[in-house]
Amino acid sequence: MAKYNKKVCLLGEFAVGKTSLIRRFVYDRFDDKYISTIGVKVSRKSIVIPKDGELIDLTMLLWDLAGNEEFSQVRASYLRGSSGAVLVCDLTRKSTLDNLHQYARDLRKISPDAHLILAANKVDLISDHQATVSDVKELAAHLESPFYLTSAKDGDEVEDLFRHLGKMLV
Numbered sequence: 001m002a003k004y005n006k007k008v009c010l011l012g013e014f015a016v017g018k019t020s021l022i023r024r025f026v027y028d029r030f031d032d033k034y035i036s037t038i039g040v041k042v043s044r045k046s047i048v049i050p051k052d053g054e055l056i057d058l059t060m061l062l063w064d065l066a067g068n069e070e071f072s073q074v075r076a077s078y079l080r081g082s083s084g085a086v087l088v089c090d091l092t093r094k095s096t097l098d099n100l101h102q103y104a105r106d107l108r109k110i111s112p113d114a115h116l117i118l119a120a121n122k123v124d125l126i127s128d129h130q131a132t133v134s135d136v137k138e139l140a141a142h143l144e145s146p147f148y149l150t151s152a153k154d155g156d157e158v159e160d161l162f163r164h165l166g167k168m169l170v
Contacts, residue, residue: 001048003057006169007081011103012088013096014067017121020152021088022062025162030153037066040078049166056170060162079107083169084115086161087143091122094130097139104143115168118147119161124154 010018019037023029026045041064049056065078085107089097100118107114120136122128133149140147148161 001055001057003059004170005059005061006083006166007061007063008165008169009063009065009079009082009085009107010088011065011085011100011107012067013090013093013099016067016088016090016093016096017119017150017152018067018086018088019064021086021119021121021150021158021161022064024152024155024158026062028155030155032153037064039074040065045162047163047166049163049170051167051170058166058170060166060169075106076110079110082107082111082114084117084165086117086119086165087145088119088121089131089136091120091131091136091149092125092128094135097131097135100139100143115165116143116145117161117165117168118143118145119150120147121150121152123149123156124151 012018022043026043043062046059049058087100087103089100118140136147148157150157
């Protein structure tokens with residue numbers, strides 16, 4: 001079985017659920033206590049991906065980057081070598097969706113061939129949504145990336161999101 005290691009960055013504003021998505025995917029857990037990520041935290045998960053009649057052992061190195069407005073040299077160094085990225089927005093704060101354009105541009109400057117996938121998180125908080133599915137579809141089309149409506153809390157679409165990205169990476 002072929003083995004690959006791929007670096008994946010999770011990008012988006014503070015409190016959109018990047019850490020919670022990783023925790024749900026890697027440990028199948030959710031914790032509603034918010035603790036802001038400072039700098040970067042790296043997690044790892046191995047999955048098996050079918051490709052061309054074979055099975056690929058893919059280890060995803062998941063880089064959880066702190067959300068902030070400024071593109072810094074530090075963040076640029078974190079993005080270097082990325083094979084892919086999950087752009088995460090919070091459906092209850094439309095501005096977090098709008099700001100993903102800049103995160104995508106920043107990534108493309110450093111890793112132009114990185115694969116993008118969009119996670120519109122907190123789908124479970126439907127009564128609080130400010131961004132619509134149409135808004136998400138429009139951004140995904142503009143970025144030429146697939147998208148998933150996720151809930152780190154309930155686990156909705158989280159596994160599918162990362163498996164889809166895994167297929168894109170191999």
